[in-house]
Amino acid sequence: MPTKNAEVTSRDVRLAEVTYRVHSTGDPSMTPLLLLHGSGPGATGTSNWKAVIEELGDRYYCIAPDMIGFGDSTHLTDPPRGMKALNAIQARTLFELLDALEVSGPITLVGNSMGGMISLEMALLDGDRVGKMLLMGSGGAPDLPVTEGLQHLFGFYADPTPASMKKLLSSFVYDIDVLGDKVDEVVDERMPYIQRSDIKRSHAAMFDPGAPKPGFTAQEMATIGHKVLCVHGRDDIIVPVESSTWLAKNLPDASLHIIPRTGHWTQIEAHDTFIFLLESLVAGKL
Template identity: 45%
Template sequence: MTTHAPNSTGSSPLDVTTSDVTVGDWTIRTHQAGDPADPAILWLHGSGPGVSALSNWQELLTTMPGYHHVAPDVLGFGDSSHPVDLPLGVADSAALRARATLGLLDALGIASAHVVGNSMGGMIALLLVQQQPDRVDRLILMGSAGAPIEPTADLIKMITYYDDPSAESMLDLMERFLHDPGLYGDHIDQIAAQRADYAAREDIRRSHLRTFSPDGPLLVFPVDGLAAIQHEVLVVHGREDRIIRKESSFYLAEHLPNAQLHVLPHAGHWVQIEQVDRFRALATQFLQEPQTYLSHPTRDHEEHTA
């Protein structure tokens, strides 16, 4: 399936091709755009009832030429496989999702990629860097979780959505994600109703409840683990984010040795939607900057000791 969307850059939009990629016993719904010969960007969405890759990333996939864009529905989300034995809790389910994501790169023949992670996708991105640092070029974290801070009331509202699932509850949740719900105009009710219908699927409900089960561990990145990551990192957060506190990005930027931090005003948890032009400009500049720091400490160590 091929789709394209209007974009705000004035250039012709890139086509998005959708396919199901086999990764072991699973299939991963994968959206791709751009030339596979170009540098790859892996886009990892966050969590939430009814979330999917295109709902997070379509505007960016179609408006950043010069890259091979790969945006999967992460394992246990959207139209990818939903394992009935998905591990309980954020930490263990994220570990499995990171393994599936590395398997997706293998299946697509992608040796390394820039990685963009939003919210839970940011945690998965950090796991990728820790597990196989040579597979990640530069890293962009947007509204990422993983800091040792208390969850917000709005995050708890998202986690407990299935206590009272409905179009009204979904509308309320979407308004918590956005700084300015008026961005969607009169269509926000319709969007919420469609997303509520999607979230009502039993496999999506099951994966959500297993991911946020209190019977499994949380995922917090300790200082020493972050300090060992030598990749160049762009950390972005919406100033008015009600889902993940901006202090989470402060923590990550403080302890990732080669990180830069940008806090964007008038933006909630969906910076890629509310501040798409500014985020695209930041990401493009960051990915095109000359290398300043050591991106692959293991490789560098081997070169100096050979």
């Protein structure tokens, strides 16, 4: 029976311009997966992906870095304004990270929310190095409405308290009871990051209201011929399901799987379904 508790190892990988904190499971000889987290306050590679990479670590080489501007990876002293500009830096340096890790050949990208947008940026930047993509609750559709959940996320530092973080986390899931005691664990994990001045600086720059809105054009999506699976919780109140519907319509080889009674974190609320979909995609069964 597959193990569900592979050990997560964490280390810093220094590149020419930035340093990535990289969390991983599995052996580098296994099929690699690059898992990219979202943009929530205090988000890290492990806060999004720990349960997933623990389960998959006996079958895949799982790489879940803290994004530039998050966690213990580099926080730029003069970060660009807006998510789109930061995503471009993240995409470029993630390829450099793969070089440093000696990961060659097309790699499967697994992106949650902002991580889905970074995955698309990587495919546009160097499509030959990208294999299949699973985009989970991904942004990227143009002219999406700013949901109440996103408004709370953008303006989190108006009230950066544990109570506010707990309220924000409740909007990431359809049923807060699914998280159980993990809510307090996630709050405790994220608050030390949230209180750091470099993380606050990165957050303010990324969500600068004067910056251009992030998103892609249909013409850009038409150039991405990769196999893509868009997964979205039907009841997502952070990024509406219409975002994945638009992506699936405009990406030439994309499929769409909508999960009922599920919010923004399908990897948590619908964990077994998410694992099944990801492994089916990698195996070429979708």
